[in-house]
Amino acid sequence: MAPKRRGKPPKHFADLTPEERVASVVELGEKPFRAKQLAAHYFTHFTSDPAEMTDLPKATRESLATTMFPPLIRPTKRMEADGGTTVKTLWHLFDDAKVESVLMRYPNRTTLCVSSQAGCGMACPFCATGQLGLTRNLSTAEILEQVRAAFRSLDRGEIPGGPARLNNLVFMGMGEPLANYKAVIETVRALVAPSPQGLGMSARNITVSTVGLVPAMRRLTDEGIPVTLALSLHAPDDDLRSELVPINTRWSVDETLDTARRYFEVTGRRVSIEYALIKDMNDHAWRADLLGEKLNARGRGWVHVNPIPLNPTPGSIWTASERSVEDEFVARLRGHGIPTTIRDTRGSDIDGACGQLAAEEDDE
Numbered sequence: 210m211a212p213k214r215r216g217k218p219p220k221h222f223a224d225l226t227p228e229e230r231v232a233s234v235v236e237l238g239e240k241p242f243r244a245k246q247l248a249a250h251y252f253t254h255f256t257s258d259p260a261e262m263t264d265l266p267k268a269t270r271e272s273l274a275t276t277m278f279p280p281l282i283r284p285t286k287r288m289e290a291d292g293g294t295t296v297k298t299l300w301h302l303f304d305d306a307k308v309e310s311v312l313m314r315y316p317n318r319t320t321l322c323v324s325s326q327a328g329c330g331m332a333c334p335f336c337a338t339g340q341l342g343l344t345r346n347l348s349t350a351e352i353l354e355q356v357r358a359a360f361r362s363l364d365r366g367e368i369p370g371g372p373a374r375l376n377n378l379v380f381m382g383m384g385e386p387l388a389n390y391k392a393v394i395e396t397v398r399a400l401v402a403p404s405p406q407g408l409g410m411s412a413r414n415i416t417v418s419t420v421g422l423v424p425a426m427r428r429l430t431d432e433g434i435p436v437t438l439a440l441s442l443h444a445p446d447d448d449l450r451s452e453l454v455p456i457n458t459r460w461s462v463d464e465t466l467d468t469a470r471r472y473f474e475v476t477g478r479r480v481s482i483e484y485a486l487i488k489d490m491n492d493h494a495w496r497a498d499l500l501g502e503k504l505n506a507r508g509r510g511w512v513h514v515n516p517i518p519l520n521p522t523p524g525s526i527w528t529a530s531e532r533s534v535e536d537e538f539v540a541r542l543r544g545h546g547i548p549t550t551i552r553d554t555r556g557s558d559i560d561g562a563c564g565q566l567a568a569e570e571d572d573e
């Protein structure tokens with residue numbers, strides 16, 4: 210999946226701040242207020258198609274829209290599960306790099322899982338994306354285009370259950386979001402900006418999931434945007450964690466948990482600890498106890514744990530923990546007073562669940 214062309218994706222309207230959007234349309238010889246009209250088309254009506262922009266002068270509509278909204282992502286495969294309420298899309302980027310996003314509709318909410326990088330450099334051995342290595346960072350607009358596509362298909366009633374809005378967004382697709390900090394934080398700004406300059410989502414409904422890049426976690430703490438932070442811990446002890454999440458050799462469990470605790474203190478947002486339960490690897494009762502102790506040592510009420518049975522990945526020798534072992538792990542954590550909920554593995558039948566995204570394509 211080596212990119213054909215080198216360099217950066219074309220600049221897109223969604224890469225710009227509201228001020229830069231005005232400057233860009235003026236540079237193209239248009240009145241400043243056209244920027245706001247374009248923003249409304251893009252962020253409120255989820256379109257970049259000049260044919261739908263009938264409030265723009267006919268003569269310049271086409272050239273303005275094609276300059277401001279160069280096509281960045283192209284769907285090449287769509288897979289459905291759960292009666293069409295789970296949809297995984299494979300996207301080809303301008304240089305033929307590939308990423309995936311997964312839309313999940315539940316009875317009373319909808320969640321999109323987006324990719325922030327093509328591939329990933331974190332090399333966690335149980336994760337399919339981790340086996341690919343990093344191809345490149347996505348731009349802000351390449352991430353936002355995945356989000357716009359989801360808003361659009363929900364808005365147009367393409368997902369069973371009638372027209373809807375996207376409520377939740379998780380950076381749990383391909384890539385390590387905090388290793389692409391600038392593009393990710395600019396994406397978050399556009400997600401939370403009120404209409405028409407952004408998608409008007411609530412920060413608390415946006416989850417940034419990280420392996421624990423401590424300096425970037427500190428930076429995120431001080432942004433003043435209270436997104437939900439998820440920390441992929443997977444082991445409470447350095448020996449095992451360094452094997453499962455190699456970056457742990459750089460920042461230890463204790464240092465990472467201290468940084469997560471500070472995130473809670475500053476933002477008031479309870480941190481999520483992600484823990485993939487891998488049979489006979491990290492699912493021991495004593496590890497649940499050690500995790501409970503380490504979390505409680507940093508105070509009460511600041512954290513909850515989200516264990517998830519390991520989703521199988523091709524070539525891996527690891528499997529999910531037995532149900533009884535999972536139950537015991539959860540019971541131990543709860544015994545320590547830690548709120549604990551098992552995360553669902555929706556999409557696993559289309560390789561669309563956590564850790565299964567590998568942007569594979571059938572050779573046809």
Ligand code: SAH
Binds near residue numbers: 439
């Ligand atoms: N790089 C970020 C975000 C992408 S992964 C991170 O690691 O947090 C999203 C979540 O899926 C993480 O919690 C990750 O640890 C988890 N995950 C990865 N592989 C998995 C697998 N095979 N089964 C279950 N969860 C997995």
